[in-house]
Amino acid sequence: MRRAATRLEPAAPAQNRHQSDWAVIRSLLPYLMAYKGRVAFALSCLIAAKFANVGVPLILKDIVDRLTLPGVSMLVAVPFALVLAYGAARLMTSLFQELREFFFINVTQRAVRTLARQSFDHLHSLSLRFHLSRRTGQVTREIDHGVRGVSTLISYTLYSIFPLFIELGLVIGILAHKFGWVFPTIVAGSLTAYVIYTVSMTNWRTKMRREWNELETRAQSKAVDSLLNFETVKYFNNERFESERYDETLKKSEAAAIRSQQSLNLLNAGQQFIIAIALTLMVWQAVVGVQAGRMTVGDLVLVNAFLIQLFIPLNFLGVLYREIKQALADLERMFNLLHVNREVSDAPDARPLQVSGGEIVFEQVGFAYDPERPILQGVDLRIAPGTTCAVVGASGAGKSTLARLLFRFYDVNQGALRIDGQDIRSVTQESLRKSIGIVPQDTVLFNDTIAYNIAYGKPGATQSEIEAAAVAAQIHDFIQSLPQGYDTVVGERGLKLSGGEKQRVAIARTLLKNPPILIFDEATSALDSRTEQAIAAQLKAISADRTTLVIAHRLSTIVDADQIVVMEAGRVIERGRFDELVSAGGAFARMWALQSGEEQDDARAEELVA
Template sequence: MSIFKKFINYYKPYKKLFYFDMFCAIIVSIVDLAFPQILKFLTNGLFTQGTSVIVKYIGIVAILMFVMYIIRTYCEYFITSWGHIMGANMESNMRQDLFDQYQRLSFSYYDQNNTGDMMSKLVSDLFDISELAHHGPENIFISTFKIVGSFIFLAFISVPLTMILVVITIAMLVFCLILNRKMQATFTDNRKKIAGVNSAVQDSLSGIRVVKSFANEDIEHEKFDYSNRMFLNSKTAQYKMMGKYHAGTSFFKGLLYLAIIVCGGLFVAYGKMNVADLAVYALYIGIFITPVEVLINFTEQFQKGYAGFKRFLDVIELNPDIVDKNEADELKNVGGNIDFNNVSFSYEEGSKVLSNINIHIEKGKTVALVGPSGGGKTTLCSLIPRFYDVDKGDILIDGQNIKDVTLKSLRSSIGVVQQDVYMFGGSIKDNIAYGKPGATDEEIIEAAKNANIHDFIMELEDGYDTYVGERGTRLSGGQKQRISIARVFLKNPEILILDEATSALDNESERHIQLSLEKLSKDRTTIVIAHRLSTIKNADEIIVIVNGRTTERGNHKELIAKNGLYAKYYNMQFEGLEKFDIYED
């Protein structure tokens, strides 16, 4: 389907509004085209009569023209107000479609794309598309109607003079088409550059605490200055091209007026046209040139909207790489048995992160994953809820391949507690309730008590209604972690993944959270990615993963007795050798 057809599809819900908008556009155009004819009729007819006749009928003419312009006024109001409302509705629909597509896309898309660029497509691009959606059909329709109508009337007045105007107009159109192609490239580049500015701002403001703690405002200034200058250079190139465009079209408009004066004067001189007809001809030239100017000025809007819609389609037409298969089943009555059968995975072709992983985890058991940084522990856990799909092999839950069940039912059965906790803008209550939309206050409070955060919440002035700040800036790391644990308590999943949930906390916070995690893990299949090995001594099984392969397996005592990599790491921690980075390869 062409870009044009895809754009037209967004008009379908508003067909009646669109057709009435076009009807109003016809009325406005007819009224504008009628005035020179009315003037010609009056000049050659009524105004040649005596005073009494003119006085007798001028009132009727005034009333008719007043009614005509009242109708035009209401049509202009509809075009301006409801035409824009239609465009805003289409923009809203596109924005919702784009947001929903962002929700469907897998982690791999977000690994490769910047948030600022995505925001630019969601906001500024769609505004330009909205303006195009409203003004595009209207401007083209009205302008074409007026140009064709005035051209017909001009031809009735003087065919030879009109043919001269046609030659000049065709030359102007050729000039416009040539520069239009060049302008399209500058507008597309402009969109990319403003996305770069948005990305720089988003990156710097999101990390503002890091920026200030390192006193690196100057570095951020330079980074933003670069993006800003690239955008400025793109805008400069765009405006230079627009300058050529508008200057050239202005020159051709001047030629049109020049042709009227010179050629029209010669026609009057040789008796092929009278002065009254030349005056009416001049009025129609104004009607003829005005829509031409509208179309010329519309070019910038069209290029912006077209470039924005192409960027919009770049996302909308992406096929999410992780979707439900046809007739996927619901994952029900989850016990929690997990099997990795010859699982291999790579983020990029040719660089394997996991190779031939074979692991069986019995329901209700706790399995800990340890090993050097970059070994594949977090990646392995990300495969269970299908944040990524395996390259080879299968993952089974209770004997059922996770690719054969719906994503919603699969992910509803899994709870994840990560080191980097994300808090949504809103209250503490809202953030806990995110684990179970529609949860009662009693359920939320019970979850908070289980996470050992209820007493702290009740000490706050607004209690559960306390605003957490953007990304939870008003809370400490330990407080945010306990709220995230309460969120998972409320979700009550059968499978739990703890991804270094306590590694960034102080000892006091870790102690409270470890108690919460032990309570949360009870009677659930639990996978723990551990940084502090003291927290996994009681795990049913500990698996060491190095370079995407399992190298050691067993419980704590068995692995210490083997005196392998796990024993080395454990001894380094408990012999006071924290100065060594145990996660270096």
């Protein structure tokens, strides 16, 4: 069933849609405009900083011109106020830049936080089909890169590119006003050539960079996959095979890294060539102007200072352009993730589920993970309030699918599923899942303490409540025997605990939740016979007044069930109490006879070991 679930991903087209860069920026703007006053003030500081920055060469020109006046002493030529103005302009440039960042950081970080939270919440709202069809690491990486892309985009556009254009406009205007259009033409021409060359070279380099990144990611993925399967590698003595497989990718990554660096050297050399030509032309024109008497020495200093001020930030244009494009691509992937349609969503008029007795009814339910492979076909099933219904059958019969539909991880394709007469599609998912507790077959725990994992069934539970649940699940004594007790960290996915210990933690977690409806999906499958009997008795006690669905593999655990349903190929083929089904001599009787023989063999083996 799980394999079938991965074959269909209705949301895939939304993931692959392409948005223009401007569309991505428009999607981001509402998050930045939450603080309109701060945005306006930051932009004012940015413009003020550029005016101050442009003023520095102008003041310096005035100082140089006064110093070169013939027959005038320096003290007379350079008033103290002019020197102070030069220092103040330098200070104001930095001060306004710091003020801009000081007030805008709230905008940036709030946008990052809001987007991260929305993405996280949206992922939890998507169906199980989506999560079974995507690699968790890939999804979390898209979110991580997306939120980092917000900071990158703001930093490189608002703090670098946008101020550069403001300063460029001011410089061209001043040069045109003071010296005519020769200097502005050189500035505009050189900058145009510089930008065209940088962008074209960066686009060329981006392909190499992307290849390098993909190879690095592939190498990292192979390394992580190999280390996660450490025991398997050891079992088959394949350390050398894994090393060679890893090195093969590293070799390709090495070649891609060399090509990327060499292309960067070509980019830098070309940029410096354009800058050198522009500076030479500007200084030459200024020298000619000074000799002709049209310009002063201070004008020469002014022209040179303007050009250097413009080209210094342009040295990083290639990096800025590449990072901005990457940030836009990361943001696009994150926004696409936010636009993935929820396969299962609350109806506009959904109301909280009202559980009065806990009656569960499947009415002609049909369902398929993949349209080509139906799982459930016209299932009719009624579980009376406060009773226990056990579902048995071969693997792939559709047993666990009943639990997934009851939790509404998927919606039924046909028919209806009702709890106390309410179609679960008409109630809120939060209230539905709050009313159901499950002990799954495959128990996955958080990489936190045992106490945290038990308390997850009831966030905020007291220590005494946690311990009471552990006692009921027959795991309290084991926890007390550990050096750190309830503060023992269980490891990633609970791997530091055995399968039986993990299942008992899951049972304690569900007991603490204390819901009116219980689902036991082969809840004792990882336990030994003695512990299984003890916990089975405990489960029977706690489910006495609750509606309980038991998905069973060991038939000996469901002898006392109020109703046993036998499924085959997605259909109900038998139903009744235990003794009725055994005496009927049908599919259940054959399963019981087969398992009884196996359990007798297991019991003899345990006696011999003892």
